[in-house]
Amino acid sequence: MKLNKISIFLGVLMLLSSCNKNPFTGKKTLALVPNSNVLATSFQQYDQFLQENNVIRGTSESQMVKSVGQKIATASERWLNANGYEGYLENYKWEYNLVKDEAVNAWCMPGGKIVVYTGILPITQDEAGLAVVMGHEVAHALANHGQQRMSAGQLQQLGAVVGNVALEDENQEIFNTAYGVGSQVGVMLPFSRSHETEADKIGLTLMAIAGYDPDEAAKLWQRMKANSGGGAPSELLSTHPSNDTRINNLQAWSDEAKAEAKKFGVTSFIK
Template sequence: MRNNLKFLLLFVLIISCAKNPFTGKNTMAFVPNSQIFPSAFQQYNQFLSENKVINGTTDAKRIETIGSKIKTAAERYLTANGKPDYLKDYQWEYKLVESKELNAWCMPGGKIVFYTGILPVCKDDAGIAAVMGHEVAHALANHGQQRMSAGLLQQLGAVGAAVAAEKYTPKYQNEAMQAYGAGSQVLGVLPFSRSHESEADMIGLTLMAIAGYDPINAVKVWERMSELSKGKTPSEFFSTHPSNETRIKELTVLIPQAKAEAAKFGVTFK
């Protein structure tokens, strides 16, 4: 019976994987986008209704214009790589929201928010493109879907740990479950999240380059962010994000690759 369960789990893992055209990796897809997108769109609309959306200003128009250019870059990339219908269910939207937070985010399906607080860090259009490319990349790589899938696996692991603890160490079941929770978070969830951030950096760098923005500006954004957040960020090991220093190093290494990809589309930089 136990072996049958193992084979069933392996079968579910295999059929629930999807190859992402931006990373070339097979990724977990236990929950289909057809279920995720409607919920994400509803949450996005609710967020907009509860916060101050900036409309009609120069900055608001810049967010929309640059977002559209990044989206077009993604479409060009996908078409060139034989995936012209990949974005058919996406409903792109780009909104500027008043907030002091140094943040921007993208919901599954292409719903994007920029906070006014991050604009000084972006500094210019190229900086906005760097952040926009990164956030759009999260949606294109289906990171939300993967996080939900990983959460299901973590819950399944917790059930297995509970059964094992009850059988082998019943006196220390609570301690065993606490150890599992802490271990799965630090050794599983956090590295998984950091890998998503690195993937989004890589994809975003390529998208901004194809859209005509010099990818060196992504490095400059993170250099400015690093200056603002000195002494305020947790150790990378205990964080959902790579450190600013790690990101700067990785982005710097990836710049030639992003430029080479953009050159395939006739976009070059001095």
């Protein structure tokens, strides 16, 4: 029991002493993994990914990805500078690439390394639709969601170690099964869904400041819902909010995003 108490104390101490403040939400966020390590790993993995995949260059679609991405990046910097976070993007190395892949997907690694798959373009349809996706993905990077997920994973592992040390051998298997399911469904999945919701809201603001109509975000997710054919898992068991939840949220937040964009002199939007 003594070792158990020491482990719990160290875990709590690590948690309390290793937090960053999210400039977009004002929340304290997990930061057990140094940001320098996160960025170094991100840049290395991104370069490797590009080497191993078919990067589309010199087309109108690839140019659109770069153009929209740069507008979102500029909007990010404008918002951060205006809200007292000058230098927040100092270690970012923005890069925007279109990759030939039928997957309906896009992502942004920590440090501004973005990939859009060709498979999502029929659903985004145009610049505004693409801005919804890229604003969302950039928001993940700006809010340090990658660092938080890595940190949460470490805490999840710490909890498993503490539990196994505290229990006798015959109870460890029961604990591991219950802990695995409970920590995943009760902690990790809600944690992931909260990140997706944060990225939706932050991304909506960024696309509006970049000059794209935030009303297009809900329309994009209506098309995503139609494309999924209703086969999405239960929200409770998913890493993402349901399509309906996202659509409702985006519709509710659109006017707020327009009001934020107005502070930067943006009053008309690309649809």
